[in-house]
Each structure stands twice: as structure tokens, then as C-alpha cells.
Amino acid sequence: MIEKxxxxxxxxxxxxxxxxxxxxxxxxxxxSVEAELHRLVARWLAQLGGKIRKDALGNLIARWxxxxxxxxxxxTGSHLDSVPQGGKFDGVVGVVAALAAMRAIRKMGxxxxxxxxxxxxxxxxxxxxxxxxLGSKVMSGSANIEQYLQLRDAAGxxxxxxxxxxxxNLAEIESAIRQPGELKAFLEVHxxxxxxxxxxxxxxxxxxxxxxxxxxxxxxxxxxxHSGATPMALRRDALTAAAELILAVEEYGRREAVHKSVATVxxxxxxxxxxxxxxxxxxxxxxxxxxDFASIQRVVAxxxxxxxxxxxxxxxxxxxQQLSADKPxxxxxxxxxxxxxxxxxxxxPYRLMPSGAGHDAMNxxxxxxxxxxxxxxxxxxxxxxxxxxxxEDIVLGAEVLLHTILDLAK
Ligand SMILES: [Zn+2]
Numbered sequence: 001m002i003e004k005x006x007x008x009x010x011x012x013x014x015x016x017x018x019x020x021x022x023x024x025x026x027x028x029x030x031x032s033v034e035a036e037l038h039r040l041v042a043r044w045l046a047q048l049g050g051k052i053r054k055d056a057l058g059n060l061i062a063r064w065x066x067x068x069x070x071x072x073x074x075x076t077g078s079h080l081d082s083v084p085q086g087g088k089f090d091g092v093v094g095v096v097a098a099l100a101a102m103r104a105i106r107k108m109g110x111x112x113x114x115x116x117x118x119x120x121x122x123x124x125x126x127x128x129x130x131x132x133x134l135g136s137k138v139m140s141g142s143a144n145i146e147q148y149l150q151l152r153d154a155a156g157x158x159x160x161x162x163x164x165x166x167x168x169n170l171a172e173i174e175s176a177i178r179q180p181g182e183l184k185a186f187l188e189v190h191x192x193x194x195x196x197x198x199x200x201x202x203x204x205x206x207x208x209x210x211x212x213x214x215x216x217x218x219x220x221x222x223x224x225x226h227s228g229a230t231p232m233a234l235r236r237d238a239l240t241a242a243a244e245l246i247l248a249v250e251e252y253g254r255r256e257a258v259h260k261s262v263a264t265v266x267x268x269x270x271x272x273x274x275x276x277x278x279x280x281x282x283x284x285x286x287x288x289x290x291x292d293f294a295s296i297q298r299v300v301a302x303x304x305x306x307x308x309x310x311x312x313x314x315x316x317x318x319x320x321q322q323l324s325a326d327k328p329x330x331x332x333x334x335x336x337x338x339x340x341x342x343x344x345x346x347x348x349p350y351r352l353m354p355s356g357a358g359h360d361a362m363n364x365x366x367x368x369x370x371x372x373x374x375x376x377x378x379x380x381x382x383x384x385x386x387x388x389x390x391x392e393d394i395v396l397g398a399e400v401l402l403h404t405i406l407d408l409a410k
Contacts, residue, residue: 001104001399002100002101002104002395002398002399002402003100003103003104004391004392004395006099006100006103007096007100007391007394007395007398008391010044010096010099010100011088011092011096011391011394013040014037014040014041014080014088014092014096015088017033017036017037017040018031018033018034018036018037018082020085020385022385023385023386024085024086024087024088024384024385024386024387025082025085025086025087025088025385026082026083026084026085026086027080027081027082027086028081028082028084028125028127028128028153029081029122029123029124029125029127029128029129029134029162030058030122030123030128030159030162030163030165030166030168031081031128031162031166032166034080034081034122034123034166035166035167037080037081038058038060038080038120038122041060041080041095041099041120042060042062042120044099045060045062045099045102045118046062048062048099048102048103048106049064049106050062050063050064050102050118051063051064054167055138055139055175055176056168056169056170056172056173056174056175056176057122057123057134057135057138057139057163057168057173057176058122058135058163058166058167058168059119059120059121059122059135059136059138059139059176060119060120060122061117061118061119062102062117062118062119063115063116063117064102064105064111064112064115064116064117065111065115066111066112066113066114066115066116066409067111067112067113068113068114069115071113071114071115071184072114072115072181072182072183072184072368073114073115073116073117073182073183073184074112074114074115074116074117074183074184074185074187074405074408074409075116075117075118075119075183075185075186075187075364075368076094076097076098076101076116076117076118076119076186076187076188076189076401076405077094077095077098077117077118077119077120077121077186077188077360078091078092078093078094078095078098078120078121078124078188078189078190078359078360079091079094079095079120079121079122079123079124079125079135079360080092080095080120081122081123081124081125082125083125083127083383084127085384085385086125086383086384086385086387087381087382087383087384087385087386087387087388088387089191089377089382089387089388089389090190090191090193090382090383090387091124091190093189093190093191093375093389093394093397094188094189094190095118095120096394096398097189097394097397097398097401098118098189098401099118100394100395100398100401100402101398101401101402101405102116102118104398104402105402105405105406112405112406112409112410113409113410114184114408114409114410116405116409117183119139119186121133121134121135121136121139121360122134122135122166123135124136124359124360126215126323128153128154128162129148129151129152129153129159129162130151130215130217130285130323131148131151131159131323131324132213132324132358133358133359133360133362133363134148134159135360136360136361136362136363136364137363138173138176138177139176139177139178139363139364139367140177140178140363140364140366140367141177141178141366141367142363142366145173149163149170178367178368180367183364183367183368184368184369184408184409185332185335185368185369185370185371185408186361186364186365186368186369186370186371187335187339187361187370187371187372187373187401187404187405187408188359188360188361188364188370188371188372188373189373189374189375189397189398189400189401190359190361190372190373190374190375191374191375191376191377191382191387191389192205192374192375192376192377192380193356193357193377193380193382193383194356194357194380194382195379195380196351196353196380197351197374197375197376198376198378198379198380200349200351201349202349202350202351202376203348203349203350203375203376203393203396204339204343204348204349204350204351204373204374204375204396204397204400205350205351205352205353205373205374205375206336206339206340206343206350206351206352206353206371206373206374207331207352207353207354207355207361207371207372207373207374208330208331208336208352208353208354209291209328209329209330209331209354209355210291210328210329210331210354210355210357210358210359210361210362210365210372211260211289211290211291211328211354211355211356211357211358212289212290212291212293212296212326212327212328212329212358212362213287213288213289213324213326213358214287214288214289214296214297214300214322214324214325214326215285215286215287215288215322215323215324215325216285216286216300216320216321216322216323217283217284217285217286217320217321217323218245218283218284218285218286218307218318218319218320218321219281219282219283219318219319219321220238220241220242220245220281220282220283220284220311220316220317220318221238221280221281221316221317221318221319222235222236222237222238222239222241222278222279222280222281222282222314222315222316223235223236223278223280224271224272224277224278224279224280224281225277225278225280226276226277226278227275227276227277227278228276230278235278236278236314236315236316237278237279237314237316238270238279238280238281238282238316239270239279239282240314241282241310241311241314241316242268242270242282242284244306244310244314245265245284245303245306245307245310246265246268246284248302248303248306248307249263249264249265249286249288249303250263251302252298252299252302252303252306253288253299255298255299255302256290256295256296256298256299259290259292259295260290260291260292260295260354261288261289261290261292261295261296261299262288262289262290262356263286263287263288263289263299263303264286264287264288265284265285265286265287266285266287267283267284267285268282268283268284268285269282269283269284270282270283285323286303288300288303289356289358290328291328291354292328293327293328296328304320307320326358326362329361329362329365329366329370330365331361331365331370331371331372332365332369332370332371334369335369335370335371335404335408336352336371338371338404338407338408339371339373339400339404340352341403341407342399342400342403342404342407343400345403346396346399346400346403348396348400353374355372355374357382359372371404373397373400373401373404374397375389375393375394375396375397376389376393377389378390
């Protein structure tokens with residue numbers, strides 16, 4: 001049985017860390033705030049009898065022995081970092097649910113047959129360095145780590161320096177990769193970040209596939225000239241070129257909507273940024289995602305093609321840096337069946353659904369059978385200070401997690 005009170009206490013203890021005066025939290029990847037959250041949760045996991053370690057990147061791993069400790073472990077967890085001005089539930093819910101499940105298992109007093117692990121990933125959000133789910137990418141051996149370490153945040157700090165500052169041991173980074181046979185399964189509880197569950201009055205979403213993003217940073221170089229002295233015909237305006245490209249991103253996204261692909265420009269910066277200067281350089285972030293990789297590739301190819309044409313027509317040049325090209329992930333049918341069985345046993349209304357957002361679970365799915373359990377969040381609002389999930393729903397998510405862990409670890 002999952003207890004409600006300790007969940008409330010955990011949420012209350014975490015809530016002031018990185019909290020903003022106007023509500024919400026900023027808990028950036030590899031910041032001192034993220035480190036403080038990890039320290040607190042590590043203490044709680046140790047109090048629950050977990051053997052604590054940090055891997056070379058800084059992922060927190062707590063382990064409990066099984067009756068047969070040579071068997072692969074059943075693991076669960078999520079992340080504690082957030083977007084700037086984010087909410088208090090994205091990631092946190094999965095960590096708090098994992099703690100609640102371990103608390104319940106400990107109260108039962110006997111070891112599960114398989115060992116158990118709680119994993120708290122570092123750097124899940126891409127807001128700071130442009131790369132998402134870094135901790136689980138490294139753990140699953142799917143990170144292009146040397147390339148990532150050179151990425152810089154808005155203040156010019158490299159990921160390498162930020163990770164070192166947080167205590168990462170980058171010389172030993174390979175040791176953070178989990179080997180085949182170490183894990184039997186991975187489970188993550190997460191808020192849905194959408195409105196499907198709420199609209200269908202379902203309490204649990206059993207995720208079948210996770211959409212994956214292809215992300216690119218495109219920098220268009222034109223020429224910064226005097227806005228008064230430069231006739232229209234002589235301009236090489238990087239911003240008007242970017243404007244055309246942004247509309248093309250939307251257009252190609254729409255064309256692939258039947259395959260559930262979406263395309264977004266969510267980041268834009270221009271230089272020099274003055275009223276009387278024609279923009280000379282524009283940098284934009286393009287995010288294309290879906291559950292059908294071929295469809296994602298068609299969108300990206302269309303955007304590439306359009307960019308070339310814009311460059312020719314407008315006499316500007318462009319550089320494209322690929323930040324990620326993750327493949328959509330199908331989750332494990334055995335784990336899905338186990339989660340469904342837990343919902344049925346608890347008489348919870350649930351539905352099978354894809355996840356539009358990326359999660360650490362998608363990387364873990366590359367190395368172990370993986371399941372993702374959604375709980376509703378109010379009005380589907382996420383990455384926003386108004387993000388909210390009820391304690392009752394977190395309890396239900398933790399209950400489903402507990403049953404699934406016990407099933408898989410028996
Ligand atoms: Zn998250």
C-alpha cells in the first residue's frame with residue numbers, strides 16, 4: 001500500500017529548492033539547484049536502506065539487494081531538473097513515486113527476488129544546453145558525449161565545465177554505461193503533460209511508444225547594414241530569411257500531421273538587434289518530432305530543401321548543427337502488459353497511449369525492457385509554473401508502479 005502522507009512531505013521538502021517568487025521553479029541541468037535536489041533525495045534513499053552511488057556523469061543510483069543478487073535489477077526513476085520557470089511535478093512525480101514504492105516494499109519486510117534500483121537522472125531538460133535526457137543517453141550508451149561536452153549555455157559555460165562543477169568524473173564517463181544483463185526492466189512514472197487522460201477521465205496512461213525529437217540549430221548569416229541607407233534591393237536580411245523558413249517548418253509539420261509528426265521553431269535570436277540595423281545573423285532552434293521516424297525525416301528534408309532555396313534567393317548563407325536525431329521508441333509489450341494488469345487489479349480506468357514528449361524512459365528502452373506510466377496533470381499544463389498534479393493521482397501512479405515492480409521483480 002502506498003502511503004499518502006510521506007508523498008506530501010517529500011513534495012513539500014523539495015518545493016522550496018529552486019522556487020521562484022512568483023511560483024514555479026527553475027532547476028537547470030547541472031546547476032547547484034539540481035545538485036541540492038539530488039543530495040536531498042540521496043539522503044532519503046539511503047534512509048530507506050538503498051546503497052547509494054553516483055555514476056561518472058552524476059546520475060544518482062540507489063540499490064537494494066534481491067533474494068538472488070546475481071539477477072538483473074528492476075529499476076525505476078525519473079529526473080529532478082526543470083525548464084526555466086517550470087513546474088514542480090515534471091520529473092519530480094517519478095522520483096517521489098519511486099520513493100513511495102520503495103517505502104512500501106521496505107514495509108513488506110521481505111526482499112524481492114530481483115534486486116531493485118531507483119535512478120535519478122541528471123540533465124533531462126534541454127533548456128540549458130540544447131540536448132535532452134543527457135543522463136539516460138549516457139547511461140544507455142547512446143550519447144555522443146564528446147560533441148555534447150562542447151555545447152554552451154546562454155552564459156557561455158560549456159557542458160563540460162558545468163558537469164565537472166557538479167562533480168562529474170568525465171575521464172571515466174564510459175563507466176556510466178550500463179552493461180547488458182544489469183537491468184531486467186526500467187519503469188518511469190511521469191505527468192502526462194497533455195490533456196488526454198483528463199478528457200477521457202482515465203487515471204493512468206500506459207505508454208506504448210515515445211515520440212522522439214530531431215533537433216537542429218540553424219544559423220542564418222546575412223549582412224547587418226544601416227536600415228535607412230540600404231535600399232530594399234541590396235539587403236541580405238537574415239531575419240526575413242528566417243521568417244520564410246519558420247513558415248516552411250510549420251507547413252512541413254502540417255503535411256505530416258496525419259502521421260502524428262509536429263514541427264516547431266521555439267527559439268530565435270538575432271544580431272545585432274537594433275531598430276536601425278538590418279538583422280545580420282539569426283539563430284533558430286527547430287524541433288521536429290513524432291512516432292514515425294520516416295515521417296520526421298521527410299519534414300527535416302523538406303526544411304533543408306527550403307533553407308537552400310531561401311539562401312539562394314536571398315543571398316544569405318546558413319549553417320545547420322544537428323543536436324539530436326532520436327528514433328521514436330516502441331515500449332516493451334511484456335512490461336506494458338504488467339502495467340495493464342496492475343491497473344486492472346486496482347480497478348483503475350486506464351488507456352494505452354503514445355507519448356508526444358521525450359523521456360528518460362526512451363533511452364533506457366534501448367538497453368532494457370521499459371515501461372512508462374502517465375498520471376493526469378491539470379489542464380495538461382506543463383513546463384509552466386501552473387503545472388499541477390494531485391497527490392491522489394500521484395498515489396495512484398505510485399500504486400501502479402509498486403504492483404508492476406513487484407510483478408517484474410518476483
Ligand atoms: Zn520530465
